[in-house]
Structures are given as C-alpha cells and as structure tokens.
Amino acid sequence: MRRVLVLAAVVVVGVLLETTVLGELRLAGVRPDLLVLSVVAVAMASGPVSGAAFGFSAGLVADLLFDLPVGVSALVYTAVGFAVGIARVYMTSQLPLVHLVLVGAASLASVWCSGLLLRVFDLVSWETVARAGPLVALYNLLLAPFVYPVVRALAERVPAKPAQRW
Numbered sequence: 511m512r513r514v515l516v517l518a519a520v521v522v523v524g525v526l527l528e529t530t531v532l533g534e535l536r537l538a539g540v541r542p543d544l545l546v547l548s549v550v551a552v553a554m555a556s557g558p559v560s561g562a563a564f565g566f567s568a569g570l571v572a573d574l575l576f577d578l579p580v581g582v583s584a585l586v587y588t589a590v591g592f593a594v595g596i597a598r599v600y601m602t603s604q605l606p607l608v609h610l611v612l613v614g615a616a617s618l619a620s621v622w623c624s625g626l627l628l629r630v631f632d633l634v635s636w637e638t639v640a641r642a643g644p645l646v647a648l649y650n651l652l653l654a655p656f657v658y659p660v661v662r663a664l665a666e667r668v669p670a671k672p673a674q675r676w
Contacts, residue, residue, distance in 0.1 A: 513668040517552065520661055521568050524548050525575060532653075540642050542649040543617060545572055545583075547657045549591045550616045554609070555665035558595030565591030578624075579631065586623045590616050610654055617650040618643050 524544040532542050545568045553561025569587030573580045594616055601608060625639030 513670055516664055516668045517564055520548050520664060521545065521571055525571060537649045538645050540645045540649065542653050543620065543646055544653065544657060545587065546590065546617050546620045547613060547650055547654060548661045549587050550594050550613055551658050551661035552665045553591045553594035554598050555662045556670060557598065558592045560670055561591030561595035562588045579633070582624055582627050585627070586620050589623065590620050609658065610651055613654045613658060614647045614651050617647040621646045
C-alpha cells in the first residue's frame with residue numbers, strides 16, 4: 511500500500527510540474543514529458559512488470575488530463591515501462607551516460623509511438639511528430655539529472671511485495 515501511495519505521489523507531482531512550471535518553459539514549442547522520465551526510473555528500479563503497471567497508470571492519467579485520446583499514452587507508457595524493465599537486465603554499467611542514453615531513447619520512442627498512433631487516427635501530421643520527437647528527448651535529457659535519480663531512489667526505497675499464493 512505504501513508503494514502505491516509513493517508512486518501515485520510521483521505521478522501527481524510529475525503532472526503538476528509538467529502543467530504549471532514546465533508548461534510555460536517550452537523548448538522550440540514542445541514541453542517535456544516528466545511522466546516518461548518517471549516510467550523509465552521506476553522500470554529501472556523495479557523491473558518490467560512494475561514498470562509496465564506504473565506506465566499504464568501514468569499514461570492513463572496523462573490521457574485523461576492532457577486532452578489526448580484515452581489509451582494512447584497508456585499503451586505507449588506501458589510498452590516503454592516493460593521494454594526498459596527488460597533492458598535493465600542487460601545494463602551492467604552504472605555510468606550516468608548509459609542511463610541518459612536510455613532516457614533519451616525512451617523519450618524519443620514514446621513520442622514517435624504516440625505520434626504514430628495519433629497519425630493513424632489522423633490527429634497529427636508526420637512533420638509534427640518528426641520534429642517533436644528529438645526536441646522532447648532533448649528536453650527530457652536536460653531534466654533527467656534532476657528527476658531520474660529522485661524517482662528511482664523512491665522506487666527502490668519502497669520495494670514491491672511479492673505476490674502471495676493461496
């Protein structure tokens with residue numbers, strides 16, 4: 511129960527920061543995606559199942575609050591959380607550069623996958639998606655040294671309890 515409350519607080523703080531402080535500080539017209547940073551940090555700390563579950567809940571909150579079609583961010587964040595959780599097994603280096611590359615790749619993938627899904631529904635143009643992906647990834651890379659260690663430390667401090675069998 512404590513873990514759920516801590517991770518819910520991470521989502522709430524991420525949404526508040528993204529909409530208030532960072533909503534006005536746009537980089538070439540795009541805003542950062544703190545929820546992707548949070549999903550990557552939780553997945554790196556807890557593994558693929560926790561990363562996917564946290565990604566789904568964070569994406570659903572993003573869909574409901576940020577005027578997106580419901581399910582797009584939830585699907586993409588779930589996939590990002592699961593993929594990063596799987597990739598953590600293969601990451602043997604603790605160098606910060608490796609984690610920054612992972613954050614940048616996950617940010618770029620999330621924007622492009624969301625854009626692809628939105629393009630299927632004819633809600634966005636290819637030019638917008640192609641331009642926004644690298645800019646959001648760059649913005650997330652600039653914020654990663656401040657957000658990633660805090661969220662990862664919180665996720666590691668409150669570990670998930672193993673499921674109990676009957």
